[in-house]
Structure formats: C-alpha cells, structure tokens
Amino acid sequence: MKLFKAGMKNILRNRRRTSLNVISLALGIFMMVFGLSWGQGYHSYVYTAMRNFEAGDAQILNRNYLKEERRLPLDLAVSDTRRVVKSLTDTNIVKTASPRIDFSVKVSNRMESTRLLGRGVSQAEGEVTVIRNQITEGRFFTDTDRGVLLGEDLARRMKLNIGDTLYLTAIDRHGTENFMSLKLTGIFKFGFPPIDRQVIFVDIESARSLLDMRASSTRIVVRFTEGTSITEGLEILNEKLANTELTAYSWERFAQETVSAVQSDMGSFYVFILILYMMIIIGMYNSMSMTVRERTGEIGTMRAIGARRSDIIVLLLFESIAISCIAIIAGYLLAAPFMYYLTNIGIDISSSLPDSVPVPFGERFYADIEPLQFLLAFAIGIASGITGTLIPAVRASRLSITDSLGAKKHG
Amino acid sequence: MIFLKIALLNLRSHPRRTAVIITAIALAVGIMETVAGMVDGMRNNFFTNMLEESGHIQVIAAGKEDSLDPFSIEHTLDEYTDIIDTARSLPGVEDASPFLTFGALLITEEKNIFMAGNGISSASGFNKSLDESIVKGSLNGIEDGVLISRETARLMKLDYGDTVIILVEDSEGAPYYLSFPVRGIYQTKSSDFDNMNLFMSIEQAQELLYLPGRASTVKLKLTDKDLAQTAAEHLAQAYAGMPVVIKTWRQIHGNFMLLIDLFDLFIYIMNLFTVIVAAAVITNSVLMNMFDRAREFGTMRAVGLKKSGLFALITTEGLSLGFLGSLAGLALGIPVVLYFQEYGLDFGAISESFGMGSAFYFHLTAKYIILNFASGILIALAGAAYAAWVIIRKSVIDTLSWR
Incomplete structure (x- = not known):
C-alpha cells in the first residue's frame, strides 16, 4: 500500500510528463474501444443480418451446383426435396429446413418488364429467415397460398398493389420458356438493396410448376437447434449426406462478400492498433527511463534503508499502472459520447453505398458494445504501461546502492 | 550552421533517446505513408477501372x-x-x-x-x-x-x-x-x-x-x-x-464518389489520431531530453547564449530528429506501398462489388511522400518548439540548479 501511495505521488510530481503519456494512451484506448465495438457491430449485426435475411445457418445443395451457380442451374437440383427435408428435421440438430428454388425470371406488369432473381419458397422460409417480419403490406405465404412477394421500391416503381397480377416468364429445367401469371400477395422491405430490388419471392409450388421442377428444389436452407454450433451441425449433416449427391455448406459460403468486408476491415484495424500501441509503449518506455534517471539518488536511498530490488520494480510498475488507469478512464470518457451515438442513434451507411454492395447494414448501422471490449481495452492499456516500464524498472532495481547514492546529477 | 553541428553532436551523445524519438517519428510517418498509398491506390483503381469502363461523359437516350x-x-x-x-x-x-x-x-x-x-x-x-x-x-x-x-x-x-x-x-x-x-x-x-x-x-x-x-x-x-x-x-x-441526357463521371458514379469521400474522412481521422499519439510521444521524449540537459543549457545561457539562440538550438535538434525520423518512416512505408502497388492487397469478394477486382493496388505518389515527410518534420518541430518554450521561460539560475 505504501508503494502504491508513493507511486501515485510520483506521477503527480511530473504532471506534464504524465499528461502526455495519458493523452497518447487515452487515444489508444478510445481507438480500441471504438474499433472493437464497431467490429462487434459488424459481427453481431451484419453477420446476423446475412443469416437472417437469406443464408440461414447452413444450406444443402447438389454437390456440383456451386461450380455452376452463376447460371442458376435447375438441372443440378435436390431431388425428392420432401424426403430430404424430413430426414433432416428428424435429426435433433435441425430445427427447420426450408426448400428453395432460385431462378432467373422476367417480371412484367404488362406495361414494362425487368429481369429479377426469382426465389421459390415455402411457408418454412419464414422459419429460416426473417422474411415474415419484413412484410410491410399483405402477408407471407402459407403452404396453400399461390402468389408473389415484391420489394417495396419495386412494387411502387411498377405501380403494383396487393391483389394485382404479375406476369412471369422463365426458362424451365428443359430449356423451354414458360409463362405464368400470379397475384401480388405481399410487399416486403429488408433495407438491403440486393434483396429489395433484385429478388421476387414466389410460392414454391408455383415456381415448381413454372420451371417443371416437380418435387425438386435447388437448395434447402437449414436452421440448427439452439446449442448446435455451425461446425458441429455441418459435420453431422455431411456425414448423413455422405452417400448422396448433396453437400451441406456453412452460411459463410453464401455471404463471401460480407465475410471478406468484415475480415478486411478488422484486419486493417488490428494492424493500425498494433502500430499505435507500439508508439504508446515507446513513449511509456522513454518516460519511465527518464523517471529512473531522475530518481537514481532517491532509489539509492530507498535501497539503503531496506527496500528490496523487487520493491523498486513494484513501485515503478505501480506508477505506470496508475498512469494507465487514468488514461483508461480518460479514454472511456472520450469514447462515451461516440459510443452512445453509435449504439442508440446509429449511422446511415446504406444510403452512402452503391446498391451493388452486398453488405446488409440495414437502414442504420449500430455498433455493439460489450463489457468484454472495455475489459480488453483495460487489459491492453495496463499491459502497454507495464511493457513500457518493465525494462527501466528492472534497470533501476539493478543499480548499486553506492552508485545510486553517489549520483549527483542526472545522466 | 553552428546550431546544426551542436544539434547533431547532441543527438550522437544520447543515442538511445535519439533512437526512441526517431522510431516514434518513423512509425508515424510509416503509417501515414502506407495509409496514403492505400487511399491513393483506391482512387487510382477507381479512376483506372471504373472511368475506363464508364468514360468521363455519357450521352444517354432520354x-x-x-x-x-x-x-x-x-x-x-x-x-x-x-x-x-x-x-x-x-x-x-x-x-x-x-x-x-x-x-x-x-x-x-x-x-x-x-x-x-x-x-x-x-x-x-x-x-x-x-x-x-x-x-x-x-x-x-x-x-x-x-x-x-x-x-x-x-x-x-x-x-x-x-x-x-x-x-x-x-x-x-x-x-x-x-x-x-x-x-x-x-x-x-x-x-x-x-x-x-x-x-x-x-x-x-x-x-x-x-x-x-x-x-x-x-x-x-x-x-x-x-x-x-x-x-x-x-x-x-x-x-x-x-431526347438525350448528358452525364459527367461525377454524376454517373455519385454513390462511389460519396463513398470515397467518406473513406477519405475516415482516413483523415485515423491519421489525426496517429499524429496526436506520435506528437505526444515525441514531445515527451524531446522534453525529457531537454530537461536532462537543463543545466547544460543554463551554462550556455550563463556564458551569453540568448533565449532566441537557445530556442534555435533546441528546435534545430527537433528539426534534425524530424528529418531523420521522417526519412526512416519513408524507408518503412515506401517499400510497403511499392509491394502492394506491385502485388495488390487482396480484399476478397467485397472489392469486386466496387468494380475493382478482388485485389486493389496501392499507389505511390511524390505528393504524399513530400507531404508525409513534411508532416514528420513538423510533428518533431512542434514537439521541440514546445520543449524549447518550456526551457527558455526558466531563468538561468533555475536551469543551473535544475534537478
């Protein structure tokens, strides 16, 4: 306790030096907390959104499908979907499995037309994604419904209301162009342009009829039961599918752009933080070296009246820990208003991004604060202080008593 | 010239402290140079790839x-x-x-x-x-x-x-x-x-x-x-x-321009943090260096060196440190930029969404080399000027009896 008190007094003895150390470390702490909560926002919001919007936890596809995904191959399908879905839901790891058919479709309101990604879905789609919650008008399909769901902007642009008829043209799995008219039963809004403006949902029975897919689908989207990890779930599913033409893939395979965006951003952030902390440690090292030199005589006196070498090290470490603590508090205070804004008000990133950017920031992007981020920043702040101090402290403890007491001047 | 000689001698007589300050400046300049190379590369990729495809002006049917x-x-x-x-x-x-x-x-x-x-x-x-x-x-x-x-x-x-x-x-x-x-x-x-x-x-x-x-x-x-x-x-x-619509590249790529401006802002903020941390570390180091030699300065003042002379001596040291640190920073940053200019930095699938391929290439420009070099010198000079200001305010007696 005495050593701690002495350490605290010492940091007040040279306020200017302490202030400069505190400024640099506080900025480091601010950057750390801010960056980690931003990154966590990416993970928790963007990743979750990607899974909730379309990817689910895992997807089961024909093992050759992804090699030819670009042409949306209907010939590389999951045949006898009902049986596969049943065998999946019979396991205790799959909560819901929903069949899907992705296809290229030309959609017309008789005045004008455009080509979209058609997505044949069943009622179970509402269990594997959040589409049911994104319906702003009309309703989501039940298994007996026939119709289509269209994005809000697209519906407005095509001047379509619930109950209006849309005309769909698509090439079926035999290469023949088929035509079908369906009623608009629902309008949705995800706040994610690649879905809102480029996807039309069709009830799966109509899609099968349009594409002559009979009982097939192009993929099955899976949600695992609570407590089942993606890795564990995939392992079990792939074991089960071993002798079939099907393979289970993690959701990440279908959100590569999002995953790469998050990884690139976080990678750059970690490199930046690493260099920033190197500078902070250098500053701390320099500062504590100076402290040791200034107080050589004082250290000699302490050693002469009985202080052990370890006491000297502890004293100097206490000083750096105290500086670090002040800096950490300052860093937290500096970060507080930014964190409040980012978590409660958020930033509208989507409107600044081109529609083609496949990262679901939603209408507003929010950072995600967790106590662990503050604890980590705290630990790294203290560790930086200790790292910068350790060498000068050990050097101070090794000074001989006579040399220290004989030191008349600095240097 | 005499100040420069004394300053260089002083730097040599405190090699550890000189090395610490130079390292801090070098890291700051190195970061700024790398970040500048990345941002300029992004702009360059944008203008090369996207404008190559879209042109600078489009005349479109109304x-x-x-x-x-x-x-x-x-x-x-x-x-x-x-x-x-x-x-x-x-x-x-x-x-x-x-x-x-x-x-x-x-x-x-x-x-x-x-x-x-x-x-x-x-x-x-x-x-x-x-x-x-x-x-x-x-x-x-x-x-x-x-x-x-x-x-x-x-x-x-x-x-x-x-x-x-x-x-x-x-x-x-x-x-x-x-x-x-x-x-x-x-x-x-x-x-x-x-x-x-x-x-x-x-x-x-x-x-x-x-x-x-x-x-x-x-x-x-x-x-x-x-x-x-x-x-x-x-x-x-x-x-x-x-019945035609005429659009410039700014109108065609409005969203991308906004994104690049946002990215620029983000980079400026990152650079600002780097500069503040580096400035704090450098100022602290220079200050300690000066206080360490306070009695030496007191003696110089006592034998006739004016305050302005002392100020010039200390800032010349800062200038020399800034010069050497900035050179070292460029020696760190330029190879990084050149490497990624040649081989590109793989940003994965997201980069393709911006029409820039899976990797994007940094770009080394003389403008940023000069700017970052000057920034490093200015940071050191500012730190030294502050230290000099603190020292010259002390009386000769105070500095002579400095402990």
Whole structure:
C-alpha cells in the first residue's frame, strides 16, 4: 500500500510528463474501444443480418451446383426435396429446413418488364429467415397460398398493389420458356438493396410448376437447434449426406462478400492498433527511463534503508499502472459520447453505398458494445504501461546502492 | 550552421533517446505513408477501372435511365454518329464511341445463361483493357463473332470457334436469335464483370436487336477528367431540346464518389489520431531530453547564449530528429506501398462489388511522400518548439540548479 501511495505521488510530481503519456494512451484506448465495438457491430449485426435475411445457418445443395451457380442451374437440383427435408428435421440438430428454388425470371406488369432473381419458397422460409417480419403490406405465404412477394421500391416503381397480377416468364429445367401469371400477395422491405430490388419471392409450388421442377428444389436452407454450433451441425449433416449427391455448406459460403468486408476491415484495424500501441509503449518506455534517471539518488536511498530490488520494480510498475488507469478512464470518457451515438442513434451507411454492395447494414448501422471490449481495452492499456516500464524498472532495481547514492546529477 | 553541428553532436551523445524519438517519428510517418498509398491506390483503381469502363461523359437516350429494366432497348440514340462527330470536335475529347447494351440469353445445346450483351466498336479507345485481357482470339473477332469470358466458356463448355445462340427480345418486342462463333475469350481481374458480359460489334448487335443505326449510349473519354463539366455543358448546348441526357463521371458514379469521400474522412481521422499519439510521444521524449540537459543549457545561457539562440538550438535538434525520423518512416512505408502497388492487397469478394477486382493496388505518389515527410518534420518541430518554450521561460539560475 505504501508503494502504491508513493507511486501515485510520483506521477503527480511530473504532471506534464504524465499528461502526455495519458493523452497518447487515452487515444489508444478510445481507438480500441471504438474499433472493437464497431467490429462487434459488424459481427453481431451484419453477420446476423446475412443469416437472417437469406443464408440461414447452413444450406444443402447438389454437390456440383456451386461450380455452376452463376447460371442458376435447375438441372443440378435436390431431388425428392420432401424426403430430404424430413430426414433432416428428424435429426435433433435441425430445427427447420426450408426448400428453395432460385431462378432467373422476367417480371412484367404488362406495361414494362425487368429481369429479377426469382426465389421459390415455402411457408418454412419464414422459419429460416426473417422474411415474415419484413412484410410491410399483405402477408407471407402459407403452404396453400399461390402468389408473389415484391420489394417495396419495386412494387411502387411498377405501380403494383396487393391483389394485382404479375406476369412471369422463365426458362424451365428443359430449356423451354414458360409463362405464368400470379397475384401480388405481399410487399416486403429488408433495407438491403440486393434483396429489395433484385429478388421476387414466389410460392414454391408455383415456381415448381413454372420451371417443371416437380418435387425438386435447388437448395434447402437449414436452421440448427439452439446449442448446435455451425461446425458441429455441418459435420453431422455431411456425414448423413455422405452417400448422396448433396453437400451441406456453412452460411459463410453464401455471404463471401460480407465475410471478406468484415475480415478486411478488422484486419486493417488490428494492424493500425498494433502500430499505435507500439508508439504508446515507446513513449511509456522513454518516460519511465527518464523517471529512473531522475530518481537514481532517491532509489539509492530507498535501497539503503531496506527496500528490496523487487520493491523498486513494484513501485515503478505501480506508477505506470496508475498512469494507465487514468488514461483508461480518460479514454472511456472520450469514447462515451461516440459510443452512445453509435449504439442508440446509429449511422446511415446504406444510403452512402452503391446498391451493388452486398453488405446488409440495414437502414442504420449500430455498433455493439460489450463489457468484454472495455475489459480488453483495460487489459491492453495496463499491459502497454507495464511493457513500457518493465525494462527501466528492472534497470533501476539493478543499480548499486553506492552508485545510486553517489549520483549527483542526472545522466 | 553552428546550431546544426551542436544539434547533431547532441543527438550522437544520447543515442538511445535519439533512437526512441526517431522510431516514434518513423512509425508515424510509416503509417501515414502506407495509409496514403492505400487511399491513393483506391482512387487510382477507381479512376483506372471504373472511368475506363464508364468514360468521363455519357450521352444517354432520354428515358433509358428511368426504365425498369436496366437492359431496356426501348430508348436509344438515333443520330449517334452526329453526337460522336460533335463530341470529337470538343477540346480535350480523346475518344467518343457508341455502345449498345442489351439483355441476352446465351444458349448452347444443354445450358443457357442470362448475360449483358455489349455492342461495341472495334476501333473504340475504350477497348484497351478488354483487348489486354483477351486470352484466346482477338478483339477483331467481334466483327463476325462474340467475345465471352473464360468463366462463361467454362460454365457453358465452350471454346474458341464453337457456336452459340444468342436470344434477345428485339426492338419490336419479339424474341429473336442468331448464331455466333466464339471469336475471343477474355479474363479480367473482376469475376463479376467476367460473369456478366459478352461482346460483339455494334453492327451485329443492331442487326440482332433490329435497331439499325442506333446505340444506347455514347461514351466520351477526355484527356483530363476535370474537363468533363465544360465538355458536358458544350454538349448540352449542342443538343438542347433533343431526347438525350448528358452525364459527367461525377454524376454517373455519385454513390462511389460519396463513398470515397467518406473513406477519405475516415482516413483523415485515423491519421489525426496517429499524429496526436506520435506528437505526444515525441514531445515527451524531446522534453525529457531537454530537461536532462537543463543545466547544460543554463551554462550556455550563463556564458551569453540568448533565449532566441537557445530556442534555435533546441528546435534545430527537433528539426534534425524530424528529418531523420521522417526519412526512416519513408524507408518503412515506401517499400510497403511499392509491394502492394506491385502485388495488390487482396480484399476478397467485397472489392469486386466496387468494380475493382478482388485485389486493389496501392499507389505511390511524390505528393504524399513530400507531404508525409513534411508532416514528420513538423510533428518533431512542434514537439521541440514546445520543449524549447518550456526551457527558455526558466531563468538561468533555475536551469543551473535544475534537478
């Protein structure tokens, strides 16, 4: 306790030096907390959104499908979907499995037309994604419904209301162009342009009829039961599918752009933080070296009246820990208003991004604060202080008593 | 000169502290140089790739942009050769070429795929990067055949010389198709681009779509992108009242420009933090260095050195440290920038969404080297000036009795 008190007094003895150390470390702490909560926002919001919007936890596809995904191959399908879905839901790891058919479709309101990604879905789609919650008008399909769901902007642009008829043209799995008219039963809004403006949902029975897919689908989207990890779930599913033409893939395979965006951003952030902390440690090292030199005589006196070498090290470490603590508090205070804004008000990133950017920031992007981020920043702040101090402290403890007491001047 | 000599001697007599300060400056300058190289590379990639494709100005048929279908051929330019002649007569216009884009279904015996068809002129100055990316055949092949990407060729099991059917909805709204030989296979750095685009001559596209003498867009390439506004105004005057829309690259890529501005802001903030931390570390180090030698300064003052002389001595030391640290920082940062300028930094699939391929390349510019070098010197100079200000305020007696 005495050593701690002495350490605290010492940091007040040279306020200017302490202030400069505190400024640099506080900025480091601010950057750390801010960056980690931003990154966590990416993970928790963007990743979750990607899974909730379309990817689910895992997807089961024909093992050759992804090699030819670009042409949306209907010939590389999951045949006898009902049986596969049943065998999946019979396991205790799959909560819901929903069949899907992705296809290229030309959609017309008789005045004008455009080509979209058609997505044949069943009622179970509402269990594997959040589409049911994104319906702003009309309703989501039940298994007996026939119709289509269209994005809000697209519906407005095509001047379509619930109950209006849309005309769909698509090439079926035999290469023949088929035509079908369906009623608009629902309008949705995800706040994610690649879905809102480029996807039309069709009830799966109509899609099968349009594409002559009979009982097939192009993929099955899976949600695992609570407590089942993606890795564990995939392992079990792939074991089960071993002798079939099907393979289970993690959701990440279908959100590569999002995953790469998050990884690139976080990678750059970690490199930046690493260099920033190197500078902070250098500053701390320099500062504590100076402290040791200034107080050589004082250290000699302490050693002469009985202080052990370890006491000297502890004293100097206490000083750096105290500086670090002040800096950490300052860093937290500096970060507080930014964190409040980012978590409660958020930033509208989507409107600044081109529609083609496949990262679901939603209408507003929010950072995600967790106590662990503050604890980590705290630990790294203290560790930086200790790292910068350790060498000068050990050097101070090794000074001989006579040399220290004989030191008349600095240097 | 004498101050510089003393300053250099002092730096040599405190090698550890000199090394610490130089390291801090070097790290700060190194970060700033790397970040500047990255941001400038991003801009450079943007201007090279995106403007290469979009041109600096586009003359578009009125109504086309409002179409629900981005591949609509309902709105096309009638007298596009006249527009090209007018454009070419404007100062700074390097090239003006017609383009006819359309939605097409590429069909082989077993498979079909929806693609963006591009009717282009083989003499166009916009074909440079496409020409360079051809791995089989040649660009001239578009005169009697089509160019498809290597990925499309793989997917559709096609090779050079094979025949494909291209099915479109013509200008009358009727389905129509023609057979074309594959006369070229290309591969660019962007798989998104490769997946989507096929090319043929504009004359073949006009025949296929039943749109003789028409184009959807005329793109202009300028010698300097800053001439775009003036050239666009000239064109707008020349075609006032005609059913055309004239857009500069800023209007075409509005969202990307906004994104780049946002990114710039983010980078400035990062640099600001780096500078503040570096400045705090450097000021602290310089201050300690000066306090360490306070009695030495006191003696110099006692034997007649003026305050201004002392100030000059200390700031000269700061200047020397800044100079050496900045040089070291550039020695750290420039190789990093050069490495990524040569090999690119793989940002994965997200980078492709911005039309920049999977990797984007840094760019080394003299402007940023000079700016970062000057910043490093200024940070050190500011730290030294503050230290000097603290020291010269002390009286000779105070400095002589400094402990």
